Amino acid sequence: MVKRILEACKERSIITLNEHLWIFLLMFFVSATEILLSGKISLLTIVTSISCGLFESVSLFIPCLLLSKRLNIIYTSLLLIIYELSLIIALISYGFYGKVMVSEFCVLFWETNLNEAVEFLTGYLRHVNVLHIILGSVSLVFIVHAATFVVGLYIRSKIGILLKWIACTYLFLLLLVPYHPELYVNIVPLQIKAVLNTRINLSEYIKDAHLERKRDSRPDNIILIIGESHNKNHSSLYGYKKNTNPLLGKRKQNGELYVFDNVVSPATTTIPSFKYMMSTYNYQSKMQWYKEQTLAQIIKESGYTSYWFSNQGKYGFWNNVIVKYAKLFDESFFCDELYTENNEIKYDEEVLTLREKFEIKDRIPKFIVYHLMGSHPDFRLRSPQNFKLFDCDDYVCNNDCYNSQVLAEYDNSIYYNDFVVNSIISCYQDSNSLVIYLSDHALDLFQTDCDYAGHAKANKESTKVGVEIPFWIYVSPKFKKNNPQMVERINNSRNKPFMTDDLIYVIMDIMGVEFKDNPNKVSEHSFLSIKYKNRIRIINGFNIDN
16 A cells, blocks of 8 residues: 555656656756855855755645646746746846845845836946846856756656655755754745745834943934945045045044944845844844844833934835834834825935924934935935036046946035035034944945946955945034043044944943843943954955954
């Protein structure tokens, strides 16, 4: 009886595998390649990619053995669509960045509104040969399909032997799952996991931070300004030859602004950076990002009323990760809500309109986040006409006039950013306030490739450039008078190496709170502390300090 059942299962498996062999091989190739090309290639990553690719393709293929013929057609068609799109995205992203970014592109699509997605793509496509990209992608897709077809023809006559090897290997991998959980995780394709991740509701994971006050003196207003795609090497505060920070430069000369010169972001793109900045999550964390303690909860337990004013998009297919964090604040407002036409260009100074309309002036203490569009591609849309200070003639770029145009547009966005940030500071300069400015990440602006401007590519040099962000702290005269020791600590920390996945501890240090169950954690992770413990800064697998 058992033998008969096994024979029936084997026969069913052979027939089904024969019918859908091409799809099975395509799934295996795409999933293995995505994993292999997502990081540095080594013998270990080759073995891992083959194992995970096989585990994923077999796991997704098993339902084919159980479904009716009609449902089978629907199921395999969905698989084919997913993996065909995944292959195309993998090839394009690898051509742009030297790295497969299927899940990142899926997040961009599902978590960004149409206008921002179009701007992002336009900013890249303006300086590449679109025809070459299309022809190259079509050619590679054809080669992959042709190779898959040829391999399928070769092994079809040996389908029984192939099935035995697949079954034995899959059972062996099942035994390894408890010791290598990445195998289990890879049952679900990267692109599907990326989309499912967007459905996480952060409010379901709120938990008490269990804080205690260690210092009574603290600012009435703590302002966190988060820029976008700001490369510090284009800020005159860091020695850039063009005066892109005239207003903040004056504040620095007056001793109000403290500029930190060794700060990096924890990621080269926005969504991962926010997962780090808005919580206790870092690259060494054992828990998933959404289970970590959030900045919003810490602010609440510290007695601050919290606001979030944003010029970034609120609406997408689903509210994105950034909006999920914003909604944890007491009040959150978006410039999208100021307009009936969401396709209208909204410059960053509009966040001041949000402040005027919604901030309750006499309520203290307050913690306020201003999230700017900053230098988000497309750069030419980031500054109004009266802030177009630089043009092509101001740059000399090795026979490439387009590079000059991009640099001028980018520097104009930084010049306008200087005005916006200074205007925000002016709103709080007469009160007991402290303002922190940083960017979510930087960009590689022809620094590692004379023909490329955009998010960092998948190599150490480009990654290092893509995370070199500006970080400065403004202290008002009243804050300086009331908190001389904190101001001294800020001044003494300007050259310390720091990564902004520990930003939450710097803010806790300024608010004068710590965790009851781990009182040393803040002092060890805040670079304003004399007990700060410097750690290796690992970004995208690269040790950028080595």
